[in-house]
Amino acid sequence: xxxxxxxxxxxxxxxxxxxxxxxxxxxxxxxxxxxxxxxxxxxxxxxxxxxxxxxxxxxxxxxxxxxxxxxxxxxxxxxxxxxxxxxxxxxxxxxxxxxxxxxxxxxxxxxxxxxxxxxxxxxxxxxxxxxxxxxxxxxxxxxxxxxxxxxxxxxxxxxxxxxxxxxxxxxxxxxxxxxxxxxxxxxxxxxxxxxxxxxxxxxxxxx
Amino acid sequence: xxxxxxxxxxxxxxxxxxxxxxxxxxxxxxxxxxxxxxxxxxxxxxxxxxxxxxxxxxxxxxxxxxxxxxxxxxxxxxxxxxxxxxxxxxxxxxxxxxxxxxxxxxxxxxxxxxxxxxxx
Numbered sequence: 001x002x003x004x005x006x007x008x009x010x011x012x013x014x015x016x017x018x019x020x021x022x023x024x025x026x027x028x029x030x031x032x033x034x035x036x037x038x039x040x041x042x043x044x045x046x047x048x049x050x051x052x053x054x055x056x057x058x059x060x061x062x063x064x065x066x067x068x069x070x071x072x073x074x075x076x077x078x079x080x081x082x083x084x085x086x087x088x089x090x091x092x093x094x095x096x097x098x099x100x101x102x103x104x105x106x107x108x109x110x111x112x113x114x115x116x117x118x119x120x121x122x123x124x125x126x127x128x129x130x131x132x133x134x135x136x137x138x139x140x141x142x143x144x145x146x147x148x149x150x151x152x153x154x155x156x157x158x159x160x161x162x163x164x165x166x167x168x169x170x171x172x173x174x175x176x177x178x179x180x181x182x183x184x185x186x187x188x189x190x191x192x193x194x195x196x197x198x199x200x201x202x203x204x205x206x207x
Numbered sequence: 208x209x210x211x212x213x214x215x216x217x218x219x220x221x222x223x224x225x226x227x228x229x230x231x232x233x234x235x236x237x238x239x240x241x242x243x244x245x246x247x248x249x250x251x252x253x254x255x256x257x258x259x260x261x262x263x264x265x266x267x268x269x270x271x272x273x274x275x276x277x278x279x280x281x282x283x284x285x286x287x288x289x290x291x292x293x294x295x296x297x298x299x300x301x302x303x304x305x306x307x308x309x310x311x312x313x314x315x316x317x318x319x320x321x322x323x324x325x326x327x
Binding site: 035039040044048057061069071073141142145168192196198202203 | 212218219222223226227230234244246
């Protein structure tokens with residue numbers, strides 16, 4: 001993967017002595033390659049984050065795919081340093097839409113099947129997506145992550161989002177504020193509260 | 208943030224990174240395909256080109272031809288306007304010298320009269 005990236009960079013930095021039209025085409029091709037690199041670097045993390053937020057493998061894949069298409073379609077011409085927060089803003093909106101649909105679907109299903117059937121419905125936390133084929137030496141991390149997912153599920157959506165974006169995706173405060181459409185102060189407050197809740201819930205957890 | 212929180216931050220991030228690395232091949236492949244689809248759409252939007260317009264033009268030409276043919280079928284003898292239109296197309300396609308029209312003002316006036324009759 002690294003080698004591939006190096007090769008692509010080498011192609012991008014190759015000297016060009018072309019006419020204006022060719023230069024323009026070259027710039028467009030460069031941008032497409034840059035978008036490809038950007039999406040390739042972000043898609044798996046975005047998918048895991050979407051999985052944690054939606055707790056559904058297929059829905060998470062759809063959300064990431066839609067976010068990619070919208071990103072390319074609407075923001076591909078924006079400066080590259082804006083891509084990450086913009087992509088996560090799109091993904092966040094898509095996740096919120098899906099969560100609303102899931103809520104309505106659950107309400108309809110609960111009404112349709114009656115209270116008895118609803119009580120016997122499987123706990124969505126139990127069916128949460130876990131990385132498959134985890135080796136034994138990664139069990140500790142997998143356990144910690146599973147517990148974090150359960151705690152995150154109980155947090156407010158803002159706290160959960162800010163934790164996923166800041167800690168897992170590594171966005172800084174300003175980028176997270178763009179992605180979440182809120183102030184930087186709000187990002188700091190929600191993040192601190194999320195960390196407090198996690199610390200409280202996982203405080204006794206010792207591997 | 209206290210040290211305990213920072214440690215929790217670090218360990219949870221490491222656990223997340225591991226879960227990303229251990230994603231199964233099938234999911235990775237589907238994500239790569241989704242990316243390819245997104246970029247393909249970008250290419251399609253960037254260059255609609257002749258691949259899109261040629262069939263549209265052909266369809267429009269076929270529609271015009273069908274309309275003219277239907278008019279010909281429904282009325283006998285064929286209307287002058289339809290004939291005139293076909294002749295105009297023929298002349299334009301044949302690259303005729305249109306300078307001759309300027310040389311004969313009488314013909315020009317007659318042609319205009321015929322066209323207005325045909326339309327009305």
